[in-house]
Amino acid sequence: MIMRAPINKVFTTGKMHVSKKYAGRWGGIRIRRPKTMMKRLSALALVAFFITLYLIFQTGRLQGKGGGRGIHRLNLAGIFQQPTRNPFDMKFKGKERMPPTIENLDRAPVSHTADFLLDYFLTMNVDGTQITWLRNTNTRGLLQQALDDYKLMMVEVDVVAENDKSTQNLTAVVAPSDTNVEYNLKLESFLTYISTYSNKGVKLNFDCLDAIKMALKSLKALEFDLHAPIWLAVDVLHGPNADIDKEPVDLQKAVDLVKEYYPPITLSLGWQTDWSPEPVETGYSWYHVISMAKFCVKFQQRASFSIRAVYAAESVRQIKWLLSLSSRFSAVLWLAEHDVVSVSAMVYFRKQTDKKKIFYILPTNFLDELKLTETVAQEDGDSKFDRTLWKPALLDEQSLAFLGKEQAVLEGDNSWLVSKDPHQPGSSGRTNIEVHGNVQFVESPKKSDSIAKFSLFIRCSGVNPPEPKDVHGVKLVILKDGTVTLSSQNLVKAGMYKTQTSAKLPESSCFAFKVIDSGEAQPILCTISIINCKNREEVSSDKSEVSLHLIAPYDDSRQMFFIAVTGGSTAEAIVVENLIIS
Known part of the structure; x- marks a missing residue:
């Protein structure tokens, strides 16, 4: 029997010679060596491509086991795309958490989801x-x-x-x-x-x-x-x-x-x-x-x-x-x-x-x-004036209001201070509303025939709107010559009663006032007294104090309960001090 040599081997002079026809073996497969450089490079690229795909698939499969965040599907189109960065990662990644909290003091991060704030x-x-x-x-x-x-x-x-x-x-x-x-x-x-x-x-x-x-x-x-x-x-x-x-x-x-x-x-x-202007x-x-x-x-x-x-x-x-x-x-x-x-x-x-x-x-x-x-x-x-509880209302260019820490200065015919909140007896746990303070008429070198006055409104609509003449409420007026008047203004029901009461004090530059409103079932009580402008103490005299009272039922259709102050003129200013609502 004649034995043939394998096709890839030849026997010469007792030595084995490996043919150049094949490059070798890989995984039991014979790989033919390409004859040209281009064929060699193409073969290497093809092998690298399949190895890359294999590694990508294996990485995704392994990461997917740890919580589903790996690559589960092979997205060939996305392999060569530039990954889109999360805008939150771009802006905040790497920065410390803020604001500083109790967690910064913990040795290890713990949950505070049920903590008191x-x-x-x-x-x-x-x-x-x-x-x-x-x-x-x-x-x-x-x-x-x-x-x-x-x-x-x-x-x-x-x-x-x-x-x-x-x-x-x-x-x-x-x-x-x-x-x-x-x-x-x-x-x-x-x-x-x-x-x-x-x-x-x-x-x-x-x-x-x-x-x-x-x-x-x-x-x-x-x-x-x-x-x-x-x-x-x-x-x-x-x-x-x-x-x-x-x-x-x-x-x-x-x-x-x-x-x-x-x-x-x-x-x-x-x-x-739910809420409405007149809630049940x-x-x-x-x-x-x-x-x-x-x-x-x-x-x-x-x-x-x-x-x-x-x-x-x-x-x-x-x-x-x-x-x-x-x-x-x-x-x-x-x-x-x-x-x-x-x-x-x-x-x-x-x-x-x-x-x-x-x-x-x-x-x-x-x-x-x-x-x-x-x-x-x-x-x-x-006992001090709180400017944050009041807002100025200036209805013309000649009027002005300065709100200091303890005093408010008003000048002009249309300068107002209006409370930011309404104040009605019986609300917020208060049976009475008391407004008290001091007023001083500032003498001016300008000559004027008008008499300076101070007006305090309670149960008031405020101004701007309405216009000053249309403001409704109960008004206390103090004139520099000592004339004091308590009256209703634009209140319909109050017309059934005595609409005005007045008294006369000696002329003075400084007065103290106190108004007590106990609701429509009780009369409004006012006390006005002359005080010393320097030390703000009351002047001892039989004629230095007067008291007034006025019955004024509520006007249900239009009654509002703001408190407002106005006074002064283009020639004179007034100083309102320690204006307090209690």
């Missing part, structure tokens, strides 16, 4: 006004602004349930500011940005159980990333002037969802409310707060009660009682878009309540004015 943010002054808020952060742009604001502590956002655009499953999303626009930010992404790039807390507002459930699932998915306080806000009861046909969210079902998915949060519980209810009743207390004994989460600020001053006793029931209770005051609340009402409310347990989602300028008012009151006591 003042404990978490370590405010220097233990006062709820120190917590700063941003409402309606419902767009990516506003979220970036919030993350960039170092002083901002709490971010508020509205959450709704929508069908996911990719999976068509129900998911929690940030409510679009425009209801005609589709959402572009999922709640999970929103929470990721907040927890990754800041130490800010979050208040999530809901109006249905579906949104609450989806949101709690998002919180559960991010439970190891979240660290700052989280509030879940929902209206669960009917409150003052609420539409009883509109059902609030079932609190028990909401609490059950919280317990099931993500218990370490604060429940921000509120009442459905002017505050939260005992029924409202007792009903809330009955619900809250069913769970152990920290609770903060949403209080509409327009009702706060009339509900002090009820709110104080509710907050006193548990150390885990607090309250947050808020304003609707068209609500109007007075600084004095907030000052009164804060004097009666625990400042550590009340937070304020109110306009920044209002809070600044509130803090200033309280500072002045604390420094100067109740």
Whole structure:
């Protein structure tokens, strides 16, 4: 039998010679060596291409096992594309979280999602006004602004349930500011940005159980990333002037969802409310707060009660009682878009309540004015003029008003000071309204035939509008020659009674006055006395003081309760000192 040599080998002189026809073996496959340089390069490129694809696929498959963030599908078109950078990564990545919080003192990051706000943010002054808020952060742009604001502590956002655009499953999303626009930010992404790039807390507002459930699932998915306080806000009861046909969210079902998915949060519980210029209810009743207390004994989460600020001053006793029931209770005051609340009402409310347990989602300028008012009151006591409670109204170019720390100077025929808040007997826990102060007529070198006068209005409409001649209310007039008059102006019902009473004092430059209004059932009482212009002490004389009284029923159709001061002339000014409303 003749044995043939393998086709790739030849035998010569007893030695094996390897043919140049093949390059060698790889994986049991014989690889033919290309004959030209171009063929060699093409072969190498093809091999490198398949190896690259293999490595990409393996990397994605392995990363996908760790939480689904790897490459699950091979996107050949995307291999050569420049990756799109997240705008939040570009702006905030690598920066320290802000603002500084208690977490900076921890040896290892821990969750503070159920912390009390003042404990978490370590405010220097233990006062709820120190917590700063941003409402309606419902767009990516506003979220970036919030993350960039170092002083901002709490971010508020509205959450709704929508069908996911990719999976068509129900998911929690940030409510679009425009209801005609589709959402572009999922709640999970929103929470990721907040927890990754800041130490800010979050208040999530809901109006249905579906949104609450989806949101709690998002919180559960991010439970190891979240660290700052989280509030879940929902209206669960009917409150003052609420539409009883509109059902609030079932609190028990909401609490059950919280317990099931993500218990370490604060429940921000509120009442459905409405407001009008003449509301049927002017505050939260005992029924409202007792009903809330009955619900809250069913769970152990920290609770903060949403209080509409327009009702706060009339509900002090009820709110104080509710907050006193548990150390885990607090309250947050808020304003609707068209609500109007007075600084004095907030000052009164804060004097009666625990400042550590009340937070304020109110306009920044209002809070600044509130803090200033309280500072002045604390420094100067109740016997000093508080300029923050008054606003000037100048109805012509010749009139002027200077508001100092203790005095106001008025000059011109149409210079006014009007209280920022109405003052009606029986409101805000006060049975009487008392207005007192001093007035000094400033002598001028200009000669004038007009007699300088000072006018104080109570139960007043204010001015601009209406015009001064159309102002209605009860008016006290003091002339420099000592003539004193108490009368009604433009009040219809007061015409049924004696409309004016007057008296005469000696001429003087300085007078003290006090007006007490106890409501329409009692006469308005006025006391006017001559005082020494230097030391402000009363002059001892039998004719240095007079008292007047006037009965003036309310005009229901037009009665308002502002307090206004006007006086002076183009030739003379008046100084009003220690003008106080109590």
